[in-house]
Amino acid sequence: MNEQPKQTALLTGAAISLFGAVIHWISPLLGPDWYAWLRAPKFVVESARAGTWLAPTCAALIGGLMFICALYAWSGMGRMARLPLPRTALVVIAAVGLLRGLALLPYAWNVPQLLDTFDVVGSLVWFVAGLGFAVGARQNWAGPARPARQAT
Template structure:
């Protein structure tokens, strides 16, 4: 039987892994890269000044996003299962989905958020959140199905 959730979970994994790579690539790419991808002014200033805030923040966010990719990959069964897989996927969905939906009311009160970048980011957050939620449901379903006895 074909599992229709697989493409969504794979998309979430891809978004997370590409996001991790973008954050780590920002370190050698420099201040213009941080600014283009919407980093706060203090992070852009850190990159210009060569202080630790920008690279440490980029690595930290990159590691978080790579972890999200790992969890999505584990839900697909393509990488080793991390601890608390279902809980982790649920937490990721609980962060990503509201982040995506926040743009709508915030764009009304903060018109500066109505940019192509912010809309694309919200769509990507929403897609990733949907994939993580489906991954959580898939893992839950797999846990409930009894394993067949070895013949």
């Protein structure tokens, strides 16, 4: 089986996830306007303005989750040690990315006047990430889960 589509797809998912992690991790350094630009909930933006721990904690957690997605992509590519439940994780990450991307459709249908470039680009980017993880999951599912044991 050609490994190139899986490698490219998972590398794309990893890059998007890593970028998402970084922009969340730098949020506390860039302040409340950055949180607002990233579409953080109002209470998170208010937390950033008040200097409480809620905003940076949420940013760190979301960034951590995105970093874990990148780790699973690298693991799926064979670029690092195999992580637990790799196939399941890739499927779940793919589903979340695809759903995040498709969430734009009902929003566009019901309140198109509220859509802006950030919403459209964000949804497309996460849809592409979801596709990358889906291709990687499919190819990982088709291949062996673990190296075959040597006969002793």
